Amino acid sequence: MNGWDVFTWFNAVVLVTATSVIFLFFLRDAGKVLKGGMREE
Amino acid sequence: MLPDTLISSLDIAIVVGYLALMIGIGIFIYRKAPSFEEFVVAGRSMTTPILVCTLASTYYGLEDLFGTSEFAYNDGIVAYFGYTLLSLGIYVFAAFTLAKRLRREKFISLPEILERYYGRDAGILGAVASFSYSIPALSLFALGRICEVTLGVDAWKGALVLGLVALVYTLLGGLWAVAITDTIQFVLMMVTVAIGIVLLMGDVGGFAAVQEIAAEGYFKPLGGMPIWLLIAYVASLISVLVDPGFYQRIFAARSARQARNAIFIAIGIWLAYDWLVTAGGMLAKAAVHQGMLPAGLHSNDALLSGVIMALPAGLVGVFLAGVLATAMSTMDSYSLVAGTNLAYDVYRPLRNPDATDAELMRHTKIGIVISWIAGFALAFVFDRLMALWVFTATLLTSMVLVPIMAAIFWKGKRAPLAGTLSCLTGLVATIAFYLAIAWLGVENETYGTYIWSFSIGGVPYEVWQEYALYFTLPISLLGFLVGILFGNESQPPAKEVST
Numbered sequence: 017m018n019g020w021d022v023f024t025w026f027n028a029v030v031l032v033t034a035t036s037v038i039f040l041f042f043l044r045d046a047g048k049v050l051k052g053g054m055r056e057e
Numbered sequence: 058m059l060p061d062t063l064i065s066s067l068d069i070a071i072v073v074g075y076l077a078l079m080i081g082i083g084i085f086i087y088r089k090a091p092s093f094e095e096f097v098v099a100g101r102s103m104t105t106p107i108l109v110c111t112l113a114s115t116y117y118g119l120e121d122l123f124g125t126s127e128f129a130y131n132d133g134i135v136a137y138f139g140y141t142l143l144s145l146g147i148y149v150f151a152a153f154t155l156a157k158r159l160r161r162e163k164f165i166s167l168p169e170i171l172e173r174y175y176g177r178d179a180g181i182l183g184a185v186a187s188f189s190y191s192i193p194a195l196s197l198f199a200l201g202r203i204c205e206v207t208l209g210v211d212a213w214k215g216a217l218v219l220g221l222v223a224l225v226y227t228l229l230g231g232l233w234a235v236a237i238t239d240t241i242q243f244v245l246m247m248v249t250v251a252i253g254i255v256l257l258m259g260d261v262g263g264f265a266a267v268q269e270i271a272a273e274g275y276f277k278p279l280g281g282m283p284i285w286l287l288i289a290y291v292a293s294l295i296s297v298l299v300d301p302g303f304y305q306r307i308f309a310a311r312s313a314r315q316a317r318n319a320i321f322i323a324i325g326i327w328l329a330y331d332w333l334v335t336a337g338g339m340l341a342k343a344a345v346h347q348g349m350l351p352a353g354l355h356s357n358d359a360l361l362s363g364v365i366m367a368l369p370a371g372l373v374g375v376f377l378a379g380v381l382a383t384a385m386s387t388m389d390s391y392s393l394v395a396g397t398n399l400a401y402d403v404y405r406p407l408r409n410p411d412a413t414d415a416e417l418m419r420h421t422k423i424g425i426v427i428s429w430i431a432g433f434a435l436a437f438v439f440d441r442l443m444a445l446w447v448f449t450a451t452l453l454t455s456m457v458l459v460p461i462m463a464a465i466f467w468k469g470k471r472a473p474l475a476g477t478l479s480c481l482t483g484l485v486a487t488i489a490f491y492l493a494i495a496w497l498g499v500e501n502e503t504y505g506t507y508i509w510s511f512s513i514g515g516v517p518y519e520v521w522q523e524y525a526l527y528f529t530l531p532i533s534l535l536g537f538l539v540g541i542l543f544g545n546e547s548q549p550p551a552k553e554v555s556t
Contacts, residue, residue: 020264024336028251031329035247038322041106042240049102050089050233 068374083226096231108319126360129338135280175476184402242382253364399424474544482536
């Protein structure tokens with residue numbers, strides 16, 4: 017495995033982890049907003 | 058079309074399920090009966106995670122998925138270290154400078170900035186430019202093209218069906234429906250691209266296989282390209298600074314801090330995603346060399362073919378749904394912007410300044426349908442769509458960049474004439490430049506553009522159609538300065554939008 021392979025693996029892991037975390041926060045926030053109305057606080 | 062063996066019935070079922078889910082989301086939002094402000098800027102209630110998803114998916118459309126991978130397939134890592142890194146600099150600038158000011162003043166649309174600072178005429182000129190730019194012709198065409206390549210369906214039929222799905226959920230749910238569907242697209246694309254590229258890397262034997270066949274400069278960060286050429290290329294992306302969809306997301310943020318944080322996180326996501334897209338293009342080249350992909354593969358289809366080949370059944374359907382959603386997320390966002398322009402920025406100031414919430418909603422929806430029909434007609438009648446998109450992006454940037462940046466940063470005299478003249482001179486300069494280049498220049502089939510070649514004192518020069526902004530922006534600035542010198546000073550009233 018050369019340096020570019022490692023760099024690609026690194027980016028893939030970062031992307032999947034970041035996407036999962038953001039999606040969980042999205043679900044939390046979108047749920048709150050849509051349940052409580054869509055107006056600004 | 059791709060071989061049938063690569064796409065199973067399970068994959069087709071996943072795509073159909075995805076489309077049904079999109080419509081369901083539209084109906085869910087519709088039943089909450091959103092007001093005009095909720096429909097257009099999501100009630101300014103979007104938090105950082107929601108904004109990250111909608112920013113990352115809207116601004117990474119098919120041109121990135123196919124354009125960057127094609128660039129990487131042909132030229133190597135310069136696609137990432139040259140083009141991507143430089144272009145993300147524009148977003149860093151936007152995060153630092155624009156987010157706070159734009160969010161604080163509670164605008165609804167980009168032309169409203171012009172209307173509030175320079176009066177009705179400048180606002181309407183800006184609305185015309187924003188509407189032209191937002192007609193979703195290119196994304197409808199791309200939607201059809203993907204259907205043709207992956208499913209073997211006629212392009213216009215694919216664009217009609219999928220475009221209608223996007224139209225329906227946009228009409229039902231406005232920006233919230235757009236943002237939720239953007240999020241699903243965001244997750245589908247990021248995860249399947251990450252898995253697909255890693256599997257493709259394993260299939261071809263890693264980057265060692267690419268290095269064996271790489272041409273000179275394939276692994277050089279700037280690929281042998283002069284830095285000024287890359288800067289000129291990236292300068293064409295300056296339209297991001299006046300992109301009405303980008304502004305709409307900042308207006309929709311719960312606070313300026315949430316908008317700024319979202320842009321920074323989205324930049325981090327783009328950095329990882331763009332490398333994978335670049336790697337995909339390069340690895341697909343090795344796959345072609347090894348006979349795993351057809352020798353005549355078009356470089357534009359390299360990533361799509363490589364990832365579909367590498368992914369197992371089921372995940373191919375998820376990836377295809379993500380690719381289709383990429384085009385749909387661009388299409389829905391811009392048709393919503395175009396609808397807002399017709400209703401809020403043209404109908405309201407010209408015909409009904411006291412329009413009620415219900416009237417604005419109705420006219421926005423009519424505007425969305427008009428922009429969709431115009432986009433569909435252009436997509437399948439006009440054969441130079443990319444040139445048309447470049448023209449409308451140039452027109453928008455030439456007309457509104459100077460007055461909007463002045464509205465945000467200029468602390469001196471404010472004159473409505475400056476905004477109107479800047480928009481008008483930008484408009485006239487763009488049309489004059491395009492006509493002049495078409496008349497003096499020669500059409501270049503390879504690049505699909507016009508180039509005017511001439512020499513001064515024996516030194517040859519070339520002016521490309523793509524250089525328009527270097528001429529039109531200074532003229533628009535000149536128009537602005539003349540307006541400041543001769544226009545009457547006024548302070549347009551700071552207006553709050555009633556909801």
